[in-house]
Amino acid sequence: MVTPTNKPFDLSGRRGLVLGIANEQSIAYGCARALREAGATLAVTYLNDKAEPHVRPLGEALGSAIIAACDVRIPGQLEAVFERIEREWGSLDFVLHSIAFAPKEDLHGRVVDCSAAGFAMAMDVSCHSFIRTARLAEPLMKRGGCLMTVTFYGSERVVEHYNLMGPVKAALESTCRYLAAELGPKDIRVHAISPGPVKTRAASGIDRFDQLLERAAAEAPQRQLVGIDDIGALAAFLAGDGARLITGTVIPVDGGQHVLA
Numbered sequence: 001m002v003t004p005t006n007k008p009f010d011l012s013g014r015r016g017l018v019l020g021i022a023n024e025q026s027i028a029y030g031c032a033r034a035l036r037e038a039g040a041t042l043a044v045t046y047l048n049d050k051a052e053p054h055v056r057p058l059g060e061a062l063g064s065a066i067i068a069a070c071d072v073r074i075p076g077q078l079e080a081v082f083e084r085i086e087r088e089w090g091s092l093d094f095v096l097h098s099i100a101f102a103p104k105e106d107l108h109g110r111v112v113d114c115s116a117a118g119f120a121m122a123m124d125v126s127c128h129s130f131i132r133t134a135r136l137a138e139p140l141m142k143r144g145g146c147l148m149t150v151t152f153y154g155s156e157r158v159v160e161h162y163n164l165m166g167p168v169k170a171a172l173e174s175t176c177r178y179l180a181a182e183l184g185p186k187d188i189r190v191h192a193i194s195p196g197p198v199k200t201r202a203a204s205g206i207d208r209f210d211q212l213l214e215r216a217a218a219e220a221p222q223r224q225l226v227g228i229d230d231i232g233a234l235a236a237f238l239a240g241d242g243a244r245l246i247t248g249t250v251i252p253v254d255g256g257q258h259v260l261a
């Protein structure tokens with residue numbers, strides 16, 4: 001068990017993996033930056049050769065010891081990342097999973113019309129990859145640790161044009177609760193961070209996303225959009241000792257939008 005330091009944002013001496021950086025506007029990068037600023041040593045991943053030129057410079061700027069390709073759709077790539085971490089580090093303290101995908105034709109259509117293949121792909125990439133991540137991280141978290149993923153309130157309420165990703169994120173949140181219960185005895189905590197709408201490349205695939213951003217800015221109690229630095233600050237807190245007895249949660253960072261009917 002990790003001994004509390006009474007410094008909730010001090011991650012000095014800890015090592016973490018950030019999955020899903022796409023560019024400098026991505027949620028994963030905002031989290032990586034905050035985790036690094038808190039003192040953590042990071043391993044980061046990029047999707048493929050096309051993404052590498054956008055991500056590798058960010059990883060290098062973060063001083064990342066490991067920068068690797070990871071497309072969870074390709075057998076063995078996620079496992080290879082963890083094998084490298086085990087070989088070079090021998091242990092792991094936290095993981096931030098920020099990966100989601102649905103085929104465009106299924107994402108833009110009605111849920112009732114989505115294909116079996118599209119639904120399965122969205123669930124595999126966006127939800128089951130987190131289960132796989134937890135399974136691979138478990139033996140490396142020898143002193144306990146923290147697993148975090150990213151969700152959205154469209155899991156609980158119908159958000160126009162969010163479509164297929166609503167049921168997928170609902171499954172992801174339920175998965176967090178079950179993983180928290182199963183891994184809690186090993187002092188491994190599990191969380192789903194739930195930001196309000198954020199203008200990222202991934203979110204731009206949602207039909208009429210700009211309208212969703214405008215409504216969020218106008219309606220949220222704090223009357224402003226969340227930024228990747230706000231999400232990163234929450235991730236850094238959850239990974240640290242200040243959150244050592246918090247687990248199984250879905251935590252909103254959305255200017256209060258989640259309280260509205």
